[in-house]
Amino acid sequence: MENFSYSRPATLRDATAQLGKEHGRVAIIAGGTDLLGEMKDELAAPARLVPVRHLREMQGVRTVGAGLRIGAATPLVDVVENRAVQEQAPLLAMAAVKVGTPAIRNMGTIGGNICQRPRCWYYRNNYPCFKHGGSACFSALGENDFHAILEGGPSFIVHPSDTAPALVALGASARIAGPGGRERIVPLDAFFVTPRQDVRRENVLQPDEILVELQVPNAPAGSRATYVKEMVRETWNFALCSVAAMVTLSNGVVSDVRIVMGGVAPVPYRALKAEAAIRGQRLTETTAAAAGAAAVEGARPLAKNGYKVPLTQATVKRALLSLA
Ligand SMILES: Cc1cc2nc3c(=O)[nH]c(=O)nc-3n(C[C@H](O)[C@H](O)[C@H](O)COP(=O)(O)OP(=O)(O)OC[C@H]3O[C@@H](n4cnc5c(N)ncnc54)[C@H](O)[C@@H]3O)c2cc1C
Ligand code: SF4
CATH class of the missing domain: 3.30.390.50 (CO dehydrogenase flavoprotein, C-terminal domain)
Structure with missing residues (x-):
């Protein structure tokens, strides 16, 4: 693993100010269950980590109007066990409890879950494929047992998140913060990008943006x-x-x-x-x-x-x- 600095922001504004304009140079770390593995395997080598789990704006579940606001740094276990989630958006609780193991759900956050990187074994073994800036997809003609059957090409990853399909089904949106207090709301069905749109990335987040919160409408009455x-x-x-x-x-x-x-x-x-x-x-x-x-x-x-x-x-x- 490369050396890196660790810089704990006092506020969300502080955090966005630290991120910079280049993907990979500075990394947001939430629970670290995906990112630290990437760093140990030298798939990611950020010079600086910016932790977000402690930021107030990014924690917990609130009911607002006819929906939920879920801080992106909320641990998955808290999503699973939250009464409002169980009653107002039970599909999300059902999906979140299927993530990994109790240890992963204790450390892993909902924001990290939807922003996690792909599990393709060529990517995880650092083959110089499209995802790593190369000019080929090794899975296309290689070991593709677990790859995409729909919307594939030029990369054939599958999206690994369990909570993302539930959030899209519920019609959730992402609240995203950028530098200088700038914010935007992106419906989750427009948050994820296909390899044809951007073969290096899986979502629309810019290098200086943070997913702050998920806005989840209540499931329709009687659904x-x-x-x-x-x-x-x-x-x-x-x-x-x-x-x-x-x-x-x-x-x-x-x-x-x-x-x-x-x-x-x-x-x-x-x-x-x-x-x-x-x-x-x-x-x-x-x-x-x-x-x-x-x-x-x-x-x-x-x-x-x-x-x-x-x-x-x-x-x-x-x-x-x-x-x-
Ligand atoms: C053994 C194991 C089993 C797993 N099983 C499953 C599974 O069954 N289902 C599943 O869905 N996942 C699984 N995961 C993947 C994943 O690690 C967890 O789901 C977890 O939710 C990731 O959250 P985290 O907070 O630890 O993310 P981190 O590791 O902290 O971050 C993951 C990525 O998201 C970025 N990121 C994190 N938070 C934000 C934010 N707020 N804004 C912008 N970017 C952000 C980070 O920079 C990083 O690139 C598994 C992981 C492991 C190691
Ligand atoms: S599927 Fe994507 S991540 Fe896997 S080898 Fe092909 S380009 Fe790389």
Whole structure:
């Protein structure tokens, strides 16, 4: 690991002032469960770390109007156990409890969870691929068992976060702070960027910006939700495929639906065709299967990840049937 300095900001304004204009030179550290691993493996070598966990504006869960404000530095365990989250946005609690292990959820924050870097093994082993500024994707023709089946290319990473699909399904937004007190609000479905938009980055944050807070509208009255995560083994792991699903039924018919998938695309993937297939229908074996099939329309699996197509189809179907 390279030497680095550690500079504890007194305020959020102080923190943004320390960040600078170049990605990678200065790094924000929250729980450090991802960043410190990257530094030890020499994937990241920031000259300075700026911790944010202690900043007041970035902590805790509040109810404001018809929604929640969740500080980006709130540990995942506090999101899982928070009564307001459980009642007003239960889908988020269901997804957050699926992250890693109790230790990861104790240290890891919700902001770090959605800003974490990809798990592609070429990236993590420091191959000089697109993500590291190189000119090739080694997974495209190499070991691509866990890579994208949707929206892939030129990089085929999948977005690893469990909370991101739930937050997108809930219609959450990110409050972002920049230098000099500048702020912007970005809907989460515009927060993540595909490799075609920017092959080096996974979100719209500029080097001098901090994700301060997530603004999460209450789930629609009467809605039901579930988060289903498929892994290579039952205990901690990243999703091979995950489905955040939320439906509202009126007289037994789906009147409103959100289906967002993780682990299958470089960004949390909103399955609009699956939503269209199930909207206006009763939740039955037949209609849920049709929605599952629609969810993977346009999938382009690589040589070793074709299994993800039927897996995703079945996971969408199972998620929907569990809400009937
Ligand atoms: C063994 C293990 C298992 C894991 N399993 C899962 C899993 O099952 N599901 C899952 O989703 N994740 C998993 N993770 C990934 C991840 O480490 C955690 O989910 C955690 O939430 C990351 O949060 P953190 O606060 O530790 O982030 P950090 O490591 O502090 O930061 C991660 C990245 O986000 C940036 N960042 C952090 N906070 C902010 C902010 N407020 N604004 C801007 N940038 C920010 C950092 O600069 C860094 O690049 C796992 C990690 C490990 C080591
Ligand atoms: S999928 Fe992305 S991170 Fe992995 S080798 Fe290809 S370019 Fe690199």
